[in-house]
Amino acid sequence: MPDAGQIDGRSLIRRRAGLRLWLSAGWLTLLATAALLAPWIAPKDPLAQDLFLGRLPPFWMAGAEPGYWLGTDSLGRDVLSRIIHGARVALMVALIAGTITCVIGATLGLLAGFLRGWVDMIISRLIDIWMAFPPVLFSILLIAVLGPGLTSIIIAIVVIDWTRFARVVRAEAMAQGAMDYVASARVAGRGRIGTMIREILPNVLPTIVVLLTLEMGIAVIVEAILSFVNLSISTDDPTWGGMIAEGRTSIHQAWWVLVFPLITLFLTVLSFSQLGEGLKDRFDPVLR
Amino acid sequence: MSFLSIRNLSVRLKKGPPLLRRVSLDVQAGEVRGLVGESGAGKSMIGKAVLGILPPSVEITGGEILLDGTDLLRLPPKDRRRRIGASCALIPQDPLTALNPSHRIGPQITDRLVDILGWSRSTAESRARDLLAEVQIPEPDRVLRAYPHELSGGMRQRILIASAFAAEPRLIVADEPTTALDVTVQKQILKLIAGMQARHGTALLFVTHDLGVVSKVCQNLSVLYSGMVVEDSAVTDFFAAPRHPYSRALLAATPKYTDPAAGLTPVPDEVIAAVRAEVAAFDAGGIA
Numbered sequence A: 001m002p003d004a005g006q007i008d009g010r011s012l013i014r015r016r017a018g019l020r021l022w023l024s025a026g027w028l029t030l031l032a033t034a035a036l037l038a039p040w041i042a043p044k045d046p047l048a049q050d051l052f053l054g055r056l057p058p059f060w061m062a063g064a065e066p067g068y069w070l071g072t073d074s075l076g077r078d079v080l081s082r083i084i085h086g087a088r089v090a091l092m093v094a095l096i097a098g099t100i101t102c103v104i105g106a107t108l109g110l111l112a113g114f115l116r117g118w119v120d121m122i123i124s125r126l127i128d129i130w131m132a133f134p135p136v137l138f139s140i141l142l143i144a145v146l147g148p149g150l151t152s153i154i155i156a157i158v159v160i161d162w163t164r165f166a167r168v169v170r171a172e173a174m175a176q177g178a179m180d181y182v183a184s185a186r187v188a189g190r191g192r193i194g195t196m197i198r199e200i201l202p203n204v205l206p207t208i209v210v211l212l213t214l215e216m217g218i219a220v221i222v223e224a225i226l227s228f229v230n231l232s233i234s235t236d237d238p239t240w241g242g243m244i245a246e247g248r249t250s251i252h253q254a255w256w257v258l259v260f261p262l263i264t265l266f267l268t269v270l271s272f273s274q275l276g277e278g279l280k281d282r283f284d285p286v287l288r
Numbered sequence B: 001m002s003f004l005s006i007r008n009l010s011v012r013l014k015k016g017p018p019l020l021r022r023v024s025l026d027v028q029a030g031e032v033r034g035l036v037g038e039s040g041a042g043k044s045m046i047g048k049a050v051l052g053i054l055p056p057s058v059e060i061t062g063g064e065i066l067l068d069g070t071d072l073l074r075l076p077p078k079d080r081r082r083r084i085g086a087s088c089a090l091i092p093q094d095p096l097t098a099l100n101p102s103h104r105i106g107p108q109i110t111d112r113l114v115d116i117l118g119w120s121r122s123t124a125e126s127r128a129r130d131l132l133a134e135v136q137i138p139e140p141d142r143v144l145r146a147y148p149h150e151l152s153g154g155m156r157q158r159i160l161i162a163s164a165f166a167a168e169p170r171l172i173v174a175d176e177p178t179t180a181l182d183v184t185v186q187k188q189i190l191k192l193i194a195g196m197q198a199r200h201g202t203a204l205l206f207v208t209h210d211l212g213v214v215s216k217v218c219q220n221l222s223v224l225y226s227g228m229v230v231e232d233s234a235v236t237d238f239f240a241a242p243r244h245p246y247s248r249a250l251l252a253a254t255p256k257y258t259d260p261a262a263g264l265t266p267v268p269d270e271v272i273a274a275v276r277a278e279v280a281a282f283d284a285g286g287i288a
Helices: A019-036 A079-115 A117-131 A135-146 A150-177 A180-187 A192-228 A240-249 A256-283 B043-051 B077-087 B105-115 B121-134 B140-144 B153-165 B183-200 B211-217 B235-240 B245-253 B269-284
Strands: B004-013 B018-027 B032-036 B058-067 B088-091 B171-175 B203-207 B220-225 B228-234
Touching (some): A019 A256, A079 A192, A079 A240, A079 A256, A117 A150, A135 A150, A135 A192, A150 A192, A180 A192, A180 B077, A180 B088, A192 A240, A192 A256, B004 B043, B018 B032, B018 B043, B018 B058, B018 B203, B018 B228, B018 B269, B032 B211, B043 B088, B043 B203, B058 B077, B077 B088, B088 B153, B105 B121, B105 B153, B121 B140, B121 B153, B183 B211, B220 B235, B220 B245, B228 B235, B228 B245, B235 B245, B245 B269
Parallel strands (some): B032 B203, B088 B171, B171 B203
Antiparallel strands (some): B004 B018, B004 B058, B220 B228
């Protein structure tokens, strides 16, 4: 009986964790550590102004002052320290808004995709209606009503972006629901919610993780955009978007004020999306 | 009294055409009944109706499904689930989608026994090991720890067969269990199912479009056309002298491997026309 006994070569395939997973996780870990320890590791006070030290260039250029690694802005505030403190707001928004959006969106998507029927009808129509709102205007409107601040930003992100999760998870749950293993579980006597949690959820999870990390990246961007248009937290606290907005006015005299927060923002958003893809490759049992 | 007795079962697409037209058939305890017909004849639909896993797009419009004397269709959903789970099981068609890719093999067999039937974990585990040995899987312990993607299609089908027999059901619905497999593996799997069925004395509703399979495993068969039972015979009688013209044509259409030059014989047009007329006459009778 040649077929029996072979646990064939499939079990031998083990993918390497991959460079992008390590790089993205590394950058985010670094950033998270810096954000957590900001008051202790930031070289200067991010709010301290010193007009005599305005527009100092970064350390490798002529005229740099020791201790001001990435230079200063027009008010003499240290760019590196402001980036480190800005990471606190960025990561907080990413984590909180990303997670809440994910939980709400994924739950609704799972219910709609697996239970179908009237539940699906209601949730799908809600998604359709929701997606007809222009997101940027919607978020600015929301913040105008709620007033600026961190909570408002988080609420705005959740309210706008839950459909992203709901749509994808719904489609995925629907596809999984048609599989024979779901039928077997039902025949064995598992209830609908039990089947959903035990059989469907683990198979949708890799997709949810990818979406979650993407959403965290998006949350960072949204926060930056809202800071840029001055709708985020008070202008005293450093944010990347706020720094970019300030740096814009002096781009010809002091490009570093704009460029360094921009690079940080770029790397962070890129890392979030690559982290998701990397995790999926690593942990999806079907790909593994 | 027969263990499963389907009486005048009618199923249709919601607000659409009928899929099953007053189907009646019986499966005695320990009997193997074949259910044959061309694609779309409704053979899988019968199995799904019995197991309570009809897709949400279809509805049962009439009839009875008596399981051990109780009409399943009159039971509240929860009791129905429990009764089906305790006495029935499914061997699905496609072994590649019938095991949950996210769970190891062991829990997929045992969790149902533990969670739903209240077995102790250790009893369930030793039961799973015995069953895997019974379906001739070497190294059952290793297989129990494997994920489905690590195993070949034939192995997975063996596992599904083992899993179906796990709770000693009195009726198993086998929905084209060999269709998705290589011809070389098909024969082994058929032998295995037949052997298991005989040892455990389980009634089997064997859905297939392969009359060769029917002749090897079944004692009786029902021939379906367009959701109507056109013939219900013992297998020996059927192969000796099929009663219905459609059955005769179906039998004549079976390819003869011993005579490759003969080519394929389609079911003649006039037979199709005649059986269609029968269906139309049935529909015109106003009994849905």
